[in-house]
Amino acid sequence: MQRTSFGQMPCPVARSLERVGEWWSILILRDAFYGLTRFDQFRSSLGIAPNMLTRRLKALVEAGLLERRLYQTRPPRHDYVLTAMGRDFRPVLWTLAAWGNRHLSPEGQSIVLIDPTTGAAIEPVVVDARTGRPLSEGVRVVAGPAADERMRGRLAPRTAMEEPPTRS
Numbered sequence: 698m699q700r701t702s703f704g705q706m707p708c709p710v711a712r713s714l715e716r717v718g719e720w721w722s723i724l725i726l727r728d729a730f731y732g733l734t735r736f737d738q739f740r741s742s743l744g745i746a747p748n749m750l751t752r753r754l755k756a757l758v759e760a761g762l763l764e765r766r767l768y769q770t771r772p773p774r775h776d777y778v779l780t781a782m783g784r785d786f787r788p789v790l791w792t793l794a795a796w797g798n799r800h801l802s803p804e805g806q807s808i809v810l811i812d813p814t815t816g817a818a819i820e821p822v823v824v825d826a827r828t829g830r831p832l833s834e835g836v837r838v839v840a841g842p843a844a845d846e847r848m849r850g851r852l853a854p855r856t857a858m859e860e861p862p863t864r865s
């Protein structure tokens with residue numbers, strides 16, 4: 698079965714999934730946030746096959762989330778370091794962890810996010826950068842200036858009795 702690419706879709710969610718939607722990629726980014734940088738560290742932490750790890754690291758470098766840096770010349774060895782784009786994924790990861798703790802961890806939390814200053818547990822929330830207001834169900838999504846007709850149709854306001862548009 699051939700994989701569908703989301704890279705050219707006009708939706709930012711689809712484009713994001715193209716870069717980080719494969720589960721190994723998110724786990725590699727998680728481990729990079731924990732401070733891992735080397736192939737063997739990722740392999741040991743994840744229990745991933747070397748060929749799969751090689752492919753995922755290459756894809757994350759090509760997507761601009763990790764940078765490959767030579768740290769040893771003989772034999773050549775590289776670190777994989779988060780780029781600015783990769784570091785910007787941090788709040789997504791922490792929010793995903795909080796969601797998993799809340800809904801998918803009946804045995805209790807396996808990780809806890811801690812405020813480094815106070816040592817208190819924290820709960821991430823998504824807020825509007827301009828107003829600081831927490832985002833909730835009251836947020837509307839509207840078509841932006843670059844939206845194509847399909848996106849505009851998907852996001853057009855509808856009444857409760859109206860059927861959603863069919864996929865084309």
